Amino acid sequence: MDRIFLARLAGLAVFDPVGDQIGRIRDVVVSLRGPLPPRVHGFVVEVQPRRRVFLPITRITSIEVGAVIFTGKLNMRRFEQRSTETLAIGELLDLAVEFKGERVTVQDLAMEQPRPSDWLIAKVAVRRGTRRRGETHVVDWDEVTGFGVAQKDQGAANLLAAFEALRPADLANMLHELPDKRMAEVASALNDDRLADVLEELPERDQVIVLSRLNRERAADVLEAMSPDDATDLLQELPPEQAEGLLRLMVPEEAAPVRRLLTYAEHTAGGMMTTEPVILPPTSTVAEALAHVRQQEQTPAVAAQVYVTRPPGETPTGRFLGVVHFQRLLREPPSTLLGGVIDITVDPIRPEFTIPEVACYLATYNLVAAPVVDEHGRLLGAVTVDDVLDHMLPQDWRERQ
Secondary structure: OOEEEHHHHOOOEEEOOOOOEEEEEEEEEEEEEOOEEEEEEEEEEEEOOOEEEEEEHHHEEEEEOOEEEEOOOOOOOEOOOOOOOEEHHHHHOOOEEEEOOEEEEEEEEEEEEEEOOEEEEEEEEEEEEOOOOEEEEEEEHHHEEOOOOOOOOOOOHHHHHHOOOOOHHHHHHHHHOOOHHHHHHHHHOOOHHHHHHHHOOOOHHHHHHHHHHOOHHHHHHHHHHOOHHHHHHHHOOOOHHHHHHHHHHOOHHHHHHHHHHHOOOOOEHHHHOEOOOOEEOOOOEHHHHHHHHOOOOOOOOHHHEEEEEOOOOOOOOOEEEEEEEHHHHHHOOOOOEHHHOOEOOOOOEOOOOEHHHHHHHHHHOOOOEEEEEOOOOEEEEEEEHHHHHHHHOOOOHHHHO
16 A cells, blocks of 8 residues: 655645646645544645645546646636645644653654545654654554644644745745644744745735744844845834834844834835845956855845945945946956946936836836935935835735735
């Protein structure tokens, strides 16, 4: 009898009958039946653009190493979890249960096929002791109790291990589909940098839920790890006294740009700009500029151009001189000074520009980012095209996906 462990299915590619990949498995839908092995209904499959749909287990023709193949047509209606259904990976992994009177942790679940087109969760991989010092046992489903009991604090180590390779946007999409309690538990188990990246991709409601679940000191640490513009957007969703309390807990150097952004109206260039573009003096070389834009933490939109200013090299800077586009950097000798390759045709915008005005500016000049300067000609930051899209799309666009 075939036995398939569910955690190994997470992220597995799904192919249609002609061999085209249509998505990846994100979870397994089951129905709990007390002491009886849960019945597997099917898979939650993520298709582009980040839509989660349901694939019945009866459509599956083959589950192989690296691929799941199905027959028939896939219903593209968005998956909606019913009250009688449970997400095996998202909700059951890391659950504390009892095995032979001892409290153990669920590491994985295994499904078996006793009859054609009928899959059951027959085995449970449980761990005694800690993750470092303990032992794993694979036992029958009816030997374990406690799956139907609500738990105050459920771990997330095994769930996160199953989705370790997910991009922040995909992990955020997976968290969004979980119940609020489980979403907050899983999010809080991430390290600060990973959680900051995921928070930036979550809908505002989910951001508030996750941040409110953290203790105040850790919430401040996560805000420090976020980009200032995203941290500002999140703080604007909190009650003013709570936002101010978190700002006071942040390192002053990290809180300063956030406080500066909070002084601008939300739907203006100043309110949505990043305060951390790539900034260099005119005496820097092309080689130095390329070293800055190739850094992994730079997003493609931010790395598309270098802003040349007089010192200091942090916003607000000295006088803004112009931009050097990434393509120009690739065409010039490494020793060339930036002051000699500045594009002086790109005029900066002011922080009070509205979102439609910024969008028209980017479209007119075919740019992915625009420099923002104050009345004294000092660089304050840069507005990127992804920031503009985020503010122009409907407020619930992430949920609609």
